[in-house]
Structures are given as structure tokens and as C-alpha cells.
Amino acid sequence: MKNLVILGAGTAGTMMANHLVSKLTKKEWTITIVDQYKTHYYQPGFLFLPFDIYTEKQVKKEGKKFIPKGVNYIQKKIDRILPEENKINLEDDILDYDVLIIATGSKTAPDEVEGMLGDNWYKSIFDFYTYEGALALRNKLREWEGGKLVIHITEMPIKCPVAPLEFAFLADSYFKKKGIRDKVEITYVTPLSGAFTKEKCSKSLGYLLKEKNINLEIDFAIERVDNDNNKIIDYADKAIDFDLLVTVPTNMGDEVIERSGLGDDLNFVPTHHNTLQSLAHENIFVIGDATNVPASKAGSVAHFQAETLTDNILLYVEGKPLKEEFDGHANCFIETGDNKALLIDFNYEQxxxxxxxxxxxxxxxxxxxxSVFNHWGKLAFRWIYWNMLLKGIPIPFVSRNMSIKGKNID
Amino acid sequence: MKKVIAQTEIDVNEEGYLTDFSQWTKEIGTEIANEHNIEMTDSHWQVVDWIQNKVNEGVALSIRGIKKSGVIDIKQFYALFPGGPLKVSTKIAGVPKPKSCI
Incomplete structure (x- = not known):
């Protein structure tokens, strides 16, 4: 018997288990998936939780439900990967693998910035990239009476790069509905050179911030949080005051990647952009947020990657050359507030x-x-996620590679 | 679009970033720096060199990367390229500025 091991039962890992269970023959292969956590979160829902649009129940389910029969599911901590021995040390067990899929994702690291994880953490400084953060922020917003709201990105890359912008738009709607918009000053702070960094987006969407009366601070690379004076301060000594800071902390790959010596500066695994094979080890493949590929860290990307990676795993075990197929395809709804949304469809090049x-x-x-229709699409996506995406069911009419049909390309 | 700089015609985008790195020369870098009121020194060129190598390796540029580069610390980086150091230094280096997905 041969062993295929998947590390991580999040979006990408769960999809791979569902794809491969019917494709690798049971006589030859044992498929094992490892994840220490019981709960599977619908992470796009963390954007809606703070505004009381979604409830706790709508964003979490028991992970076990989505792991198919025939896949061995181990709920243990992963200590380290030993790529030279093709072994994985778990907290109290050792697994051998012939093929390994790393799907350990990315997570927030607020301790990377001096003062962020200080006395005001979850008092006046919040993240919304974790379940705990989104929930604490919801409770804060329910009672907050207004002041300076600062929405801030620490550094790139981050998971779902548009989420902080969506947060700003939804905050504008939320306070309008509450009747206190005039008491809230919203400022969007980014380390990049604009809220929109691509030419077409900046032309088509530049009006949004003005229309919603959101201030913009660009090129702001945070050095520290001043907890005594409620300021964030950057390397050029620029200071921005806040009463409520909603920050996206540094995003990093899992510590297991660092312990195993498999990652870059941010613990992301160097991965071939088009085959998804790790650059260092031919029997290790990487998918989703855990890779260092220059695609967005998003569920839709993991979904498109999963289709290519499934084919490549099958080619690899048959000793055939891999397909250089993955094109960085992403397809994302962007909430713009007032029950409207945008849709973007793009790849590495386009x-x-x-x-x-x-x-x-x-x-x-x-x-x-x-459009309002796009907003319905975003809300419908939660159902699609739980019922189709995780199970590896293709989404009708949406192909793994980006199509140029219907796009206005110069 | 086309732009003539240091007596050479080059291709740039609307923000003035080179779209074809093969057209880049040190003279072009120096003139772009002048447009930003920056007088190039050895320290500036070290940073430009580091940026070009990273882009060539396919590594995304970031402030964190600068911190770990061993070439310069972040305070110096801000001092050398005032007003958005990554944005300005990438333009001088003839490489695309760091972007998000939109």
C-alpha cells in the first residue's frame, strides 16, 4: 500500500480529499488527512459577522462532515515534516508518505508588529480574519457610539486582499443604517500606493471611496502601535489617530512549515506557479494559502488549483510529466455596501x-x-461553499483556467 | 506609451513605470530619480540592484523583504526614497510597483 497524506483540512485540503478519494484506487492507496481542529470555518463569512449580517452558526460547521468516507481523518497536532525521510511527526505518532500535499493555509501574526498585541487588543484594536476577532469586533460595534475608525493593512501578501476594502464599504453602510454615520470618520490605511493598485480597477472603482466618504492613507508601512496615545506610526514617523483600529495583521504560513525548514520569510512554501509541485521536493505538492505563488490567497483560487493538482497527482503517481496548467485564476465577489457587489475574474497575467x-x-x-445581482451572488456563495466547493463539485460554466470571453480587453 | 528619457525612447505605463525591463539603463534610472528629486548615490544603487535581483527571482517585494535584505534598514530606506519608498525605488529600478489584486 502507498500513502498519500494531506496536511490541513481547511478549504484546500478538504477539496483535495474529496477529489482524490474517487480517483486513487483503494487497493493501492491510503489517503490520510491531518488537522488538529474540529471546526471548519467559512472564512468569507468573517467579513459579515462583525456587522451582524451573519450569525456564528452560519460560519462554522464540524469539519468531519466534509471529509469523505474512505479517507482516514486524524485530529492531531503536526510537529514537523521530515522531507528527506518522507515522514511526518505528529504530536504522538509518525506517518509515512509517498506523496504529500501541504494545505496548512495562512494565519494572522499580530505579534509581528510592536504593540499590536498589547493592552488594547480586542478592546480598541481588532482583527476580523479570525473567528474570535470577528466576534469580538461584532460585540464592540454593537455598543460603539462613533469616533475615528481606522481600517488598516499591515503588509502584503494577505488572505483575500480585497476584504479590508469590503470592510470599509460595509462599515459605511452599517453606520448609515444605525443613523450614526456622521459621528464616524472612516480612514483606510494601506502599505500599497493606492486602495486600487491596478489601472483598470483604479479607473472603474476610484469613485467608491469618495462616494462613501472614506479617507485614504497610502504608502503607510507600520512600525508600531502606540497604545498610550491610540496611534499607529509608520517608518517615516507618520502617525494616524484612532478610536477603533480594525487591522489586518501580517499573514504567515503555519509554524509547522518553519519548523520543517520548508518556507520562505513568511513561512510560505516555494511552489511551482503552474504545476503546484514544491520546488524543493518532487513528491511534495502545495495548495491554497500555504503556497508562495503570486495568486490571491482565496477559496476560489484553491478551488481552481484543486482541479489542476488532482490531475497532476494522478500524473505524478503514474510517472508522467506534470501539466503546467494553473494560471492564477481567481474569481471573487467584492461587497461595496448598500446591498451591492462587484465581481472580478482574473489571473497571473490578466x-x-x-x-x-x-x-x-x-x-x-x-x-x-x-450590481445588486452580484451581491446576491456573494450571499449565494455560502451555500455553494458548503454544498459544492468543499465536496469538489465543479461550479457550472466556471472553468479552472480563466476565460477571456465576455471580458473587455484592449 | 512612449517616453524619451536620457535621449532614449522607452515604453512606460501611465504612471511612468517601465513596461519592458530590457530597455532599462543606469542613465534612465538616474533620470527617473531626478524627476523625484533624488540624487543617486552608491546606497541608492545597492537598493536598486537588490530590487532587480528579487524581481528577477520572482520574489514579491515588500518592506519586510527590505528589512531582511541586509542592504539597508527601513528607516534608511525611507530616507533614501522619500514619499513611498517601494513605489519610488521600483520606478527607478525599472520594475513594476508592488500591487494587490485590484
Missing amino acids: EPVEGTFPFAGIGPLRLLKE
Whole structure:
């Protein structure tokens, strides 16, 4: 018998288990998936939790439900990967593998910035990239009476790069609905050179911040949080005051990657951009947020990667050359507040442009334009996630590689 | 679009970033720096060199990367390239500025 081991039962790992269980023959292969946590979170829901749009129940389920029969599910901590011996040390066990899939994701590391994890953490400083953070922020927002709200990105790359912007838009709607928008000053702070960094997006969407009266601070690389004076301060000594700071801390790969010596500066695993094979070890493959590929860290990306990676695992075990197929395809709804949303569809090469999706000239979804229909799409996506995406069921009319049909490309 | 700089015609995008690195020369870098009121010194060129190597290796540029580069610390980086050091230094180096997905 041969062993295929998947580390991590999040979005990417769960999808791989579902894809491979029917494709690798049971006589030859044992598939094992390892994850220490019992709960599977619908992470896109963390954006809605603080605004009381989703409840706790809507964003979490028991992970076991989504692991198919025929896959061995181990709930233990992973100590380290020993790539030279093809072994994995678990907290009290050792696993051998012939093929390894790393799907250990990325997580927030607020301790990377001086003072962030200080006395005001979850009092006036919050993240919304964790369940705990999103929930604590919801409770804070329910009673907050206004002041300076600062939404801040520490450094790139981050999971779902548009989420902080969506947070700003939804905050504008939330306070309007509450009747206290005039008491809240919203400022969006980014280390990049703009809220929108790509030409077409910046042209099509530049109006959004002005329309919603959101201030913008660019090129802000945070050095520290001043907890005594409620300020964030950057390396150029620029200071920004806040009453409520919603920050996206540094995102890093799991510590197990660092312990195993498999990662870069941020514990992301160097991975071939198109095959998803690790650059250092031919029997190790990497998927989702754990890779260092320059695609967005998002569920849709993991979904498209999973289709290519499934084919490549099968090619690899048959000793055939891998397909250099994955193109960085991402497909993301972006909430713009007031029950509207945008849709973007792009890849490594092609920046988001206007057009229709998935059918050229018809839609029904509009690319890079606000619409109510796109907002329904975003809300419907939660059902698609739990019922189709995790189970590895293809989404109708949406192919793994980006299509240029329906896109307005110069 | 085209732009003439240091007596050479080059291709740039709307923000003035080179779209074809093969057209880059030190003279072009020096002139772009001048447009930003920066007088290039050895320290500036060390940073530009480091940036070009990283881009060549396919590594995403970040402030953290600068911190770990061993070439310069972040305070110095801000002092050398005032007003958004990554944005300015990448333009001088003839490589794309760091971007997000939109």
C-alpha cells in the first residue's frame, strides 16, 4: 500500500480529499488527512459577522462532515515534516508518505508588529480574519457610539486582499443604517500606493471611496502601535489617530512549515506557479494559502488549483510529466455596501476588467461594476461553499483556467 | 506609451513605470530619480540592484523583504526614497510597483 497524506483540512485540503478519494484506487492507496481542529470555518463569512449580517452558526460547521468516507481523518497536532525521510511527526505518532500535499493555509501574526498585541487588543484594536476577532469586533460595534475608525493593512501578501476594502464599504453602510454615520470618520490605511493598485480597477472603482466618504492613507508601512496615545506610526514617523483600529495583521504560513525548514520569510512554501509541485521536493505538492505563488490567497483560487493538482497527482503517481496548467485564476465577489457587489475574474497575467460573466454579452453577472445581482451572488456563495466547493463539485460554466470571453480587453 | 528619457525612447505605463525591463539603463534610472528629486548615490544603487535581483527571482517585494535584505534598514530606506519608498525605488529600478489584486 502507498500513502498519500494531506496536511490541513481547511478549504484546500478538504477539496483535495474529496477529489482524490474517487480517483486513487483503494487497493493501492491510503489517503490520510491531518488537522488538529474540529471546526471548519467559512472564512468569507468573517467579513459579515462583525456587522451582524451573519450569525456564528452560519460560519462554522464540524469539519468531519466534509471529509469523505474512505479517507482516514486524524485530529492531531503536526510537529514537523521530515522531507528527506518522507515522514511526518505528529504530536504522538509518525506517518509515512509517498506523496504529500501541504494545505496548512495562512494565519494572522499580530505579534509581528510592536504593540499590536498589547493592552488594547480586542478592546480598541481588532482583527476580523479570525473567528474570535470577528466576534469580538461584532460585540464592540454593537455598543460603539462613533469616533475615528481606522481600517488598516499591515503588509502584503494577505488572505483575500480585497476584504479590508469590503470592510470599509460595509462599515459605511452599517453606520448609515444605525443613523450614526456622521459621528464616524472612516480612514483606510494601506502599505500599497493606492486602495486600487491596478489601472483598470483604479479607473472603474476610484469613485467608491469618495462616494462613501472614506479617507485614504497610502504608502503607510507600520512600525508600531502606540497604545498610550491610540496611534499607529509608520517608518517615516507618520502617525494616524484612532478610536477603533480594525487591522489586518501580517499573514504567515503555519509554524509547522518553519519548523520543517520548508518556507520562505513568511513561512510560505516555494511552489511551482503552474504545476503546484514544491520546488524543493518532487513528491511534495502545495495548495491554497500555504503556497508562495503570486495568486490571491482565496477559496476560489484553491478551488481552481484543486482541479489542476488532482490531475497532476494522478500524473505524478503514474510517472508522467506534470501539466503546467494553473494560471492564477481567481474569481471573487467584492461587497461595496448598500446591498451591492462587484465581481472580478482574473489571473497571473490578466488584470480585472469590465465585462459579463460567465456568459459573454449576457452575464448575468457584471464584471468590475456594482450590481445588486452580484451581491446576491456573494450571499449565494455560502451555500455553494458548503454544498459544492468543499465536496469538489465543479461550479457550472466556471472553468479552472480563466476565460477571456465576455471580458473587455484592449 | 512612449517616453524619451536620457535621449532614449522607452515604453512606460501611465504612471511612468517601465513596461519592458530590457530597455532599462543606469542613465534612465538616474533620470527617473531626478524627476523625484533624488540624487543617486552608491546606497541608492545597492537598493536598486537588490530590487532587480528579487524581481528577477520572482520574489514579491515588500518592506519586510527590505528589512531582511541586509542592504539597508527601513528607516534608511525611507530616507533614501522619500514619499513611498517601494513605489519610488521600483520606478527607478525599472520594475513594476508592488500591487494587490485590484
